[in-house]
Amino acid sequence: MTETGGTPQPDDDLFHDTDYVVGQDNIEGSLGPVGFDIHNPVFVVSALTAMTFILLTLIFPETAGGVFQSIVSFATQTLDWYFMIVVDFFVIFCFALIVSPYGGIRLGGKDAEPEYSYLSWFAMLFAAGIGIGLLFFGVLEPVYHMNVSSPLGVPSPIGPDGQIIPENIAEARALGIAGTYFHWGLHGWAVYVVMALALSLFTYNKGLPFSIRSAFYPILGERVWGWWGHAIDILAVFSTLFGLATSLGLGAQQANAGLNFVFGLEVNTSTQVIIIILVTAVALVSVWRGLDGGVKILSEINMVMALLFFLFVLFAGPTLAALDGFWTGLVTYVRDFIPLSAPFGREDDAYREGWSAFYWAWWVSWAPFVGMFIARVSRGRTVREFVICVLLIPSLMIFIWMGVFGGIAIETLFADPENSLVKEYVIDNYSPELSLFGMLAELPLTGLMSTIAIVLALVFFVTSSDSGSLVVDTITAGGKIDAPKPQRIFWATIEGLIAIVLLIGGGLSALQAGVTATGIPFSVVMVLMCYSIIKALQTEPR
Template identity: 55%
Template sequence: MDSKSKKYSIDTTDYQVGQDNIQKWGFDIHNPVFGISAGFILLFLTTLMIVDPNTAKDALNGLKNSIINGFDTFFMWSTNFFVLFSLVLLLSPFGKIRIGGKEAKAEHSTVSWLAMLFAAGMGIGLLFWGVAEPVAYFTDWWGTPFNVEPYTPEAKALAMGSTIFHWGIHGWAIYAIVALSLAFFTYNKGLPLSIRSVFYPIFGDRAWGWLGHVIDILAVLATLFGLATSLGLGAQQATSGINHVFGTDGGIGMQLTVIAFVTMIAIVSVIRGIDGGVKVLSNINMLFAFALLLFVGYVGFDVVKLSIPETFIAYAENIIGLSNPHGREDTTWMHGWTVFYWAWWISWSPFVGMFIARISKGRTVREFLLAVIFIPTLVTIIWMAVFGGIAIDQVVNKVGELGANGLTDISLSLFHVYDALPFGSVISVLSIILILIFFITSSDSGSLVIDSITSGGKIDAPVPQRIFWATVEGAIAGVMLWVGGKEALQALQSGVVATALPFTFVLLLMCVSLVKGLNSELALYTNDKKFTKTA
């Protein structure tokens, strides 16, 4: 391999994307990453067939809990640092740097861009947890933040504030750092769209060797297994919703049918690419979600008009206290919720970050950070205030299933809220469709990311390769459900979360590398008198 220029920040044109690749059977694969990743997947599926799922679940849960309990302070302060680091970048002179160069133009409209990053990053989570999480904190389903007395006004404020804390700027700052780093080194420095590229300023040529292979393999496995877990859990939620709404009694057969359907549509989408697939589905998602939010907000307006400002205030009042891990008496709640969330966001950051990077060419650093961190947070506050506020109101006033029995089945909590609203069956069907589309967009965006990593960082992998990874995602989810059901999915979820510890160190190194790269780019802007006058 030719030596890269010592002036990495100025000249990396000697690097040829795919120089170690193998073209065969319509694939264009980077052999070490593709081969080893596929080998680990095969080993995992074989092991799953042999080992009792409960045994695997207990072992991986033990590993996950050891990491969360032993590194809680590290996760908390690292995530705080990512928020502060992002804010410093946003306000600094680096903010005027444009991804792709000074003359780069945005490839997607702002609306489509926001729809895609939102659908890939957390859309399904809002549907699943928008009701369940605030109610869980309010009713002491599994601990309360700061050990507040449940069913009190203080519990309601903390329930809403804590929910937004877990879905707000902290999580999106994690995604933003990975996405910005990848976008910058890909579009401004001409390096492959792969995690290893970010570390060239620190490790030099070693980033193209086994050090880089290991980083990319970890990213592939975390992405693939994370998506497979979500697809399996989503199939269970969709099946529960279908059974609840239509009175059916579908079990594992219906869950596998849902997975097959989602995988089939995802394959069609990845074949069509971003413009003809992910963008179209994301725009449809946004319209469905906006219509659902407006309707639910309208029928629950008396609650929502108070819940939205209360949620904003609760988030602002509690963000600093919830960010501080020291002197807490609610460590069980903090470990089970906050630290778990930060580990999950970090473990998903290679996937979501790379996808956001791929669609963000032409945006300035400041525009990018504002959009990626604060707009999703704003949408989340409104969404959670509407759905969580109505759900807590039903609990307080003893309305419907939540009012009578509280949380009994998290996968049905959203539909229990609908049962007590006008046209509940209609919006339940709409939500089932929305759940399925969100999972399709997550699956195909994840497939495109894995395609890029396993092809050595190429932006457009061959169609057979796209089909292969989309199919593998669905196959893993289906096999896990068939062999071990919920226990197998939870075991894999614990394994994915365990990858957050090494990835946290990776993200901290990313910050160092990103500053090096941005600093070199800023010199180009500073020396351009024409740009300086117009910037």
């Protein structure tokens, strides 16, 4: 590194003949009248646009609902092939990095040392990208894909008149779990790898601000500090806000359903809004306390609760069926990895359009949020080590959870299909937010474990909100990680309000619309980011 006017300037040809000092001054921002570290114009444009969206959705909820539904239909039915190709490309890109000569390059430079042990690093990787999804989809997806939206067109084991077809059970069960793994495995984590690797390289190795725009220096040059860079960061802000709002909305729906299941509390939008308000209030306290005093403590509590909850389900239910569900699903996932990834020539439109396309948009929307977190804890790792671990470790942990929960749910369903609440909530009367509680009804201590599941969902809810607000705060403050506390409070509040107006404006379809609307343009940004990663790696000593 060299010094120019007191500002570090990278020492490779990629950044020569530029005026980095002037560019950096353009994004530093200034303190506003309420103590905000305003990164003009990213903060101002993002804040005003978010508040305008909230007001218009509240004033015209029916019109907003129609618009949201149109967005979902267009993104998942017309652009499903596009999302499939883009995320397949990210997987191929990651595999290429693993076997390439660039794999030995170290994030932070050749002398950088990892800041965390493998155990701590793996735990943080797992905690970063799961959120409420484990609880909401762990039972729902395996059962639904086995019976309703079968991947690759495999026949359902439940006939149109409700009769069980025994010869269809084994293959449908294995592919139902494998289809769940497909949505939560290598493809999704490849999206995170691209974002996290780009942020790590351009921050730790090139000395640029910890901001999304920095990854586009090889493409835009000094223009990255101007409106092109502002647009990239603003898009990242909204991608993160809507991705988080989707998780918060799903969490509120599941918590409401659980409270109804255990205590009889009415299920409606008003109750879900109250839940979001209460949980956002808790998140505000956590955000005010900061990363170590709030987010870290809640994350540790969350991990312990999730582990104990998982162990109870594993050993209180049919354990052998749970382990078999994990293993057969994994074998089938590996066997059918390429057919599941194919964008064309398939006979499973409901699975590909209704699920896969939405998931890839959701993962892309979460990429700035999770990618920033992964980048912050991965300094000192080699590129090969980083890519392999981020792809495999969280995927394997999620496979174990989904395989066990899915295996138990399917086993209890076929043990007594006439009285199965899992069958009722997932197949007969589709109520996805109740699917987990339907499975818990088949296990001992149903009331206690259902209550713990509600608390766990709410804690996941809080950790997603406070972590997300810190990331949005970093983006809107020009890459600074120590922006004023009132600014963090502002973004945590905005996240909660967006989740509320999406629920009011159309429920689940509105939540999906927010994700897909931002996922489409941000996926293009991420494809270009792959080019920047290669350009950065080419200038690193190997």
